[in-house]
Amino acid sequence: MLELRLVQGSLLKKVLESVKELVNDANFDCSSTGFSLQAMDSSHVALVALLLRSEGFEHYRCDRNISMGMNLNNMAKMLKCAGNDDIITIKADDGSDTVTFMFESPTQDKISDFEMKLMDIDSEHLGIPEAEYHAIVKMPSSEFARICKDLSSIGDTVVISVTKEGVKFSTKGDIGTANIVCRQNTSVDKPEEATVIEMNEPVSLTFALRYMNSFTKATPLSNTVTISLSNELPVVVEYKIAEMGYVRFYLAPKIEEDEEDTKPQV
């Protein structure tokens, strides 16, 4: 049996809004340590990894490891029916082919009960390689979202370059070019408004803006976003989820056409 009770139900609503654009169907894996999800987009260019630790739930009961296949769009529709201040409980019986979402208003005067059919999704466990990142940028998530949105109106790829001066976001398109530089600033009053850059080595990588904009749907989850970069590795865009977990997006870079051909055949 599975029973999870989350007082801050809006977190789950926000999680679904952030993930559903990237992935249609996914398996939620529940174990004693937490509630997690790992899935690639259909073209296998981006990956989302979600973790909600069991300690973050008011009540967490998971008798045995279970995997629940869900259509994320349908799940988001269900969660939309919860109020922003509602307590959300997720329930599933062993061997059941449905999951139940229960929404309780804060004053307990309204209780809703929604049941959704589960799916049997053929998916594989994804191995994320260990990486040491050359550059890690921590900045306000709203700023990052704004940058991705602004650059999208100019071009369809973004070059993210990190040097000791700061982090530069560049794009170019039919109508021209755009560059946005964010300098490191740690001397602001509020920590969440700071831009902090740790850099071992300068990095410059190119990514599709379409995916970056999709990732920024997670902005409501956290005031800050952490962007980890290494040359020739996927970028990791991470949003913390209160004190209970994170949602991480991995995106493979773009390379010059001839680069790939010179790589040795695996």
Place this chain on the structure above:
Amino acid sequence: MGSKILPKWASKPCVMGIDEAGRGPVLGPMVYGCLYCSQSYLKTLSTLSFADSKTLKEEKREELFETLKLNDSIGWDVDVIDPRELSAKMLKKNKINLNEISHSSAMGLIDRVLKMGVLLTEVYIDTVGDAGKYEMKLSNSFPSIKFVVAKKADSLYPVVSGASIVAKVTRDRALREWVLDETAENMQRNFGSGYPGDPQTKSWLEDHKHHIFGFPSLVRFSWGTCNSYFKDAAEVLWESDNLDEDGGGSNNKNGKRQLKLSNVGFTTSKRSEEIESSGKGRCRFFQARKLEHLTYF
């Protein structure tokens, strides 16, 4: 598939014939067959009444096949290519045409027999495509073997005649015993010869076409014959076509190529069997083809 223990004669110079059956039909497998024996046995082989399988009646072919199987001086093997495999290869983005499939199958048989330890020195084979190119291709792959690639090889060389019987009987039996995967009320097996011009085959195709799923998997969807039946069928939009259009694929207008996660170290593995999956299983049709439904277009 012939004797598991390598016979003594196989360590002496051997000769092989290769032929196929079921190249032209719109349904059923294509079968490549081979037959081999020692060089010294060739004279005896030519007295065994083998002939091009197309000139023999079914009963005679079956009889010869049984005789052949009991003969300790002869080895044989087959490669049965499923109609689904033919369709998948011929229809995929990087298409593999029927000639290439044929060449690969023939070379696969040679490789298999060599790996058994048979000392092959000569191979006779009916040509597929240009005979010279085919011979060169074969010689490049198997330098120690002398190849004879010729038209009507099944009439000219007893080892190829024998191979044609092996292939033909195997195909006929596969078709006779074919188990239709699909479950429907009116599934019949009276599909005739399977050739596109056969009225019985045409009638069967007409009766067994489906508005969404097409035909039973017995049918080679890649055949041009199938197109006329699909005029009124549901249209399918393939995601990979869209990816090319909007630059998601490798042909990107910026001149930069989008990598996939697997290019940069991400691996996939089978999901742990400890974790029980909830939810009703999806229709086998979709699972087998890894299709998923979309919620927006």
